[in-house]
Structures are given as structure tokens and as C-alpha cells.
Amino acid sequence: GIQVEQSPPDLILQEGANSTLRCNFSDSVNNLQWFHQNPWGQLINLFYIPSGTKQNGRLSATTVATERYSLLYISSSQTTDSGVYFCAVKTYTGANSKLTFGKGITLSVRP
Amino acid sequence: EPEVTQTPSHQVTQMGQEVILRCVPISNHLYFYWYRQILGQKVEFLVSFYNNEISEKSEIFDDQFSVERPDGSNFTLKIRSTKLEDSAMYFCASRGGGGDTFGSGTRLTVV
Numbered sequence: 001g002i003q004v005e006q007s008p009p010d011l012i013l014q015e016g017a018n019s020t021l022r023c024n025f026s027d028s029v030n031n032l033q034w035f036h037q038n039p040w041g042q043l044i045n046l047f048y049i050p051s052g053t054k055q056n057g058r059l060s061a062t063t064v065a066t067e068r069y070s071l072l073y074i075s076s077s078q079t080t081d082s083g084v085y086f087c088a089v090k091t092y093t094g095a096n097s098k099l100t101f102g103k104g105i106t107l108s109v110r111p
Numbered sequence: 112e113p114e115v116t117q118t119p120s121h122q123v124t125q126m127g128q129e130v131i132l133r134c135v136p137i138s139n140h141l142y143f144y145w146y147r148q149i150l151g152q153k154v155e156f157l158v159s160f161y162n163n164e165i166s167e168k169s170e171i172f173d174d175q176f177s178v179e180r181p182d183g184s185n186f187t188l189k190i191r192s193t194k195l196e197d198s199a200m201y202f203c204a205s206r207g208g209g210g211d212t213f214g215s216g217t218r219l220t221v222v
Contacts, residue, residue, distance in 0.1 A: 033210045041200050041216055043154070048210030086154065096167030098144060099204075099211055101154040 002027045002091055006102035013077050013109050021072040021105050023087030031090035032063050033099065034072050038083050046072070046085075077109045113137040117203050117214035124193055124221055132188045132217045134203030142206035145178065145188045146213075147171070147199040154202065160186065193221045 003026040013019055034046040047054050047061040054061055063070040074081055084106050088099040116135040124130050136143050145157040158168045158178055177189045190197055198221045203214045
């Protein structure tokens with residue numbers, strides 16, 4: 001099956017700093033999503049981005065499907081950005097298409 | 112914004128007992144999923160469901176697990192005889208045009 005690798009595994013930032021989180025995948029995808037898992041365990045959908053670039057406030061994401069990677073940018077980080085960030089992909093959209101998750105990136109933003 | 116609703120948010124059960132986890136997917140979605148996340152690990156696919164039948168299941172989804180859509184709105188995951196290793200966060204998801212939407216999860220603790 002498809003492999004999803006996220007880096008770095010852990011990231012510590014001072015509040016106000018910027019960061020880039022990376023997701024590499026081993027096969028062509030037609031769905032890629034970034035999630036933020038908050039301290040209560042909820043998975044919050046940040047971006048649905050199989051290709052191209054999107055922005056939502058301080059967050060933006062870029063997926064270069066031909067090169068099999070996606071980047072999540074966090075600017076002016078806040079303590080509430082802390083948590084685990086997951087990249088997840090699908091290789092097709094049939095009835096049994098499932099998301100394959102990476103291991104996540106644990107972000108800690110210090111005040 | 113439409114949500115996937117899961118109940119209960121927490122469940123503690125004795126080993127060997129049956130549990131039913133409940134989900135209400137987004138009303139116009141047709142594809143439904145269950146995932147689980149053991150504490151500190153990545154999110155893993157359990158089963159996908161479409162047109163009132165299972166379309167794919169993982170090796171985790173053994174005979175102890177079953178899914179059902181008993182009416183037009185609910186989607187349930189049953190674990191017949193819980194084991195200690197079933198302790199995890201269980202997520203329900205449904206698929207729409209903008210990617211998959213996840214519920215807030217049920218934290219299952221087997222004691």
C-alpha cells in the first residue's frame with residue numbers, strides 16, 4: 001500500500017515563529033488532507049488539497065502531486081496551534097477508498 | 112457547517128463486554144468509515160461502508176467487529192467481546208466533495 005512519511009516528527013517553536021511541515025507519499029494520490037489533532041483528541045480538518053495551494057488565515061498548504069509531497073505552512077504560530085498534525089492520502093475514489101495516515105508531527109508552541 | 116456526530120464521547124467497559132459506538136454521518140454523504148487510534152499512534156483504517164454493505168475492511172476488523180446502518184441516519188460499530196487492546200479512540204468519518212469529515216471520536220477504555 002501507499003506509504004506516507006511526515007517530517008520532522010517533533011517541532012518546538014516559540015510563539016510568533018513560522019514553520020513548515022512536510023508530507024511525502026509513495027504513489028499518485030487524488031485526495032490529500034491535513035488534520036490537526038487537538039489536546040482533546042479531535043481531528044480537525046485543515047485542508048483538502050490533492051493539488052495546488054490553499055490558504056486559510058495563518059495556515060496555508062501546497063501539494064505538488066507530480067513530485068509526491070505536500071507542505072503545511074504555519075505563520076505567526078500561537079500556543080493554540082500545539083498538537084499533532086496529520087497528513088492523510090487516498091489513491092482513488094472508489095467505494096472502498098480509505099485515507100492512509102502518516103505518523104503525525106507533534107508541534108509544541110511555547111509562550 | 113455540517114458535522115459528523117459521535118456518541119458517547121467516552122466509554123469505559125469491562126473486558127469481554129459488548130460495546131456499540133454510534134455515529135450520525137453528514138446527511139447527504141454516501142460513504143462511511145470507521146478508524147481507530149491507539150494512544151500515541153497513528154490513525155488506522157478499520158472499515159468502509161457504502162450502499163448498505165462493507166466495501167473494504169482491514170486486518171484489524173476481525174470477527175469481533177461489525178458495522179450496521181440500522182436506519183437512514185445512524186451508523187454503528189459493534190465490538191462483540193472487548194479486549195484490553197481494543198482501548199483506543201474510534202473515529203467515524205463520511206465522505207463528501209471536499210474530502211472526508213471526521214467526528215470528534217469515542218474514547219474507549221477496556222478495563
